[in-house]
Amino acid sequence: MAARPAEASTALITGGTSGIGLATALRFAAMGHRVVLNGRNVERGADAVARVRAATPGAEVYMVAADVSQAAGAAHLVERAASLLGGRIGVLVNAAGGDFVPQLFKDASLETLDAIVRHWLLSTAFCCRAALPHLGPGSAIVNVASDAAKVPTPGEAIIGGAMAGIAMFSRTLAMEAKRDGIRVNVVTPSLVLDTLTHARVTADGFSARLFEKAVAMAHLGLPGPDDVAALVCFLAGPEAAHITGQVVSVNGGISAG
Numbered sequence: 001m002a003a004r005p006a007e008a009s010t011a012l013i014t015g016g017t018s019g020i021g022l023a024t025a026l027r028f029a030a031m032g033h034r035v036v037l038n039g040r041n042v043e044r045g046a047d048a049v050a051r052v053r054a055a056t057p058g059a060e061v062y063m064v065a066a067d068v069s070q071a072a073g074a075a076h077l078v079e080r081a082a083s084l085l086g087g088r089i090g091v092l093v094n095a096a097g098g099d100f101v102p103q104l105f106k107d108a109s110l111e112t113l114d115a116i117v118r119h120w121l122l123s124t125a126f127c128c129r130a131a132l133p134h135l136g137p138g139s140a141i142v143n144v145a146s147d148a149a150k151v152p153t154p155g156e157a158i159i160g161g162a163m164a165g166i167a168m169f170s171r172t173l174a175m176e177a178k179r180d181g182i183r184v185n186v187v188t189p190s191l192v193l194d195t196l197t198h199a200r201v202t203a204d205g206f207s208a209r210l211f212e213k214a215v216a217m218a219h220l221g222l223p224g225p226d227d228v229a230a231l232v233c234f235l236a237g238p239e240a241a242h243i244t245g246q247v248v249s250v251n252g253g254i255s256a257g
C-alpha cells in the first residue's frame, strides 16, 4: 500500500500534563490540532490546559484524568478521548512516566520491579491496544521511552528492560499496523532539562552521581522538553510518512544509542 500523508488533526497525549508530554501538547495545539491531555492529577491537568490555551488562544484542548498503568484506566481514557475528538485519533503519544529513581537491581524491592514494568511497558501497551480501533490510515503512534532501552546502565536494569520492551513492542506493532496505514515510532531521551524526571534523578545520591557522568558526555548540551517534543511531532507528522518502526535518541551526545 502506498504511504499516505499522516493525518494529525487530533492527538491524545498520555502524561500530557507535564514535561515532554506537555511540550508536545503545546506544539500540537500551535499547529491547530485538537488535543486531549492525560495525567492522574486533575489540578495539574487544569494548569496544563490553561498553559496550552495561554500559548495558543482558541486552542481546543481537553484533559482526561486516568491511570494508564491499569488496563481499565487506559480503556476509559481512550474512549473518552475518542468521543471528545470526534471518534478518530490521529496521533497517540505515550509519554506518561512513573517516579523511578535509579538503584542497583539487588536493592530493588519486588514491588518496585512490578511497578516499573506496569508504569512504562504495560501502560504503553494498554494505551496502544485500546487506541488501535480509533486509529486509521495516516494515524501515528509515538512512544516515549528512554535510552536505558539501548545503553546498559548500572541502576537501570529493570527500567532498561521495560524501555527495551517498549522499543521492541513498538517495532513489532509497526510491522503489524503498517497494513492499516498506521505508523509506530519511539523517541528515547537520556536526561531532559526542566522535567520532573530530571529533578527526581538528580536529587538522589547514587542517581545524581550516575547522571553527573552522563551529563559530562552531553557535549551538545542536554535537550529540554521542547527539543524532544519537536522530534515527537516530526515522527507523528506528514514529513515522516515513510518512517515506521524506528527508535530515535535525543540526548545531546551522551551516547550514540
Ligand SMILES: NC(=O)c1ccc[n+]([C@@H]2O[C@H](COP(=O)([O-])OP(=O)(O)OC[C@H]3O[C@@H](n4cnc5c(N)ncnc54)[C@H](OP(=O)(O)O)[C@@H]3O)[C@@H](O)[C@H]2O)c1
Residues within 6 Å of the ligand: 014, 015, 016, 017, 018, 019, 020, 021, 038, 039, 040, 041, 042, 044, 066, 067, 068, 069, 095, 096, 097, 098, 119, 123, 144, 145, 146, 147, 188, 189, 190, 191, 192, 193, 195, 196, 197, 198, 225
Ligand atoms: N525527563 C527525562 O529526563 C527523561 C529521560 C528519559 C526518559 N524519560 C521518559 O519520558 C517520559 C516523560 O517524562 P517527563 O520527565 O517529561 O515526565 P514528567 O514531567 O515526570 O511527567 C509525567 C507525566 O505522566 C503523568 N503520569 C505519570 N504516571 C501516570 C499514570 N500512571 N497514568 C497517567 N498519567 C501518568 C504525570 O501526571 P500525573 O502525575 O498527574 O499522573 C505527568 O503528566 C517518561 O516515560 C520518562 O520516563 C524522561
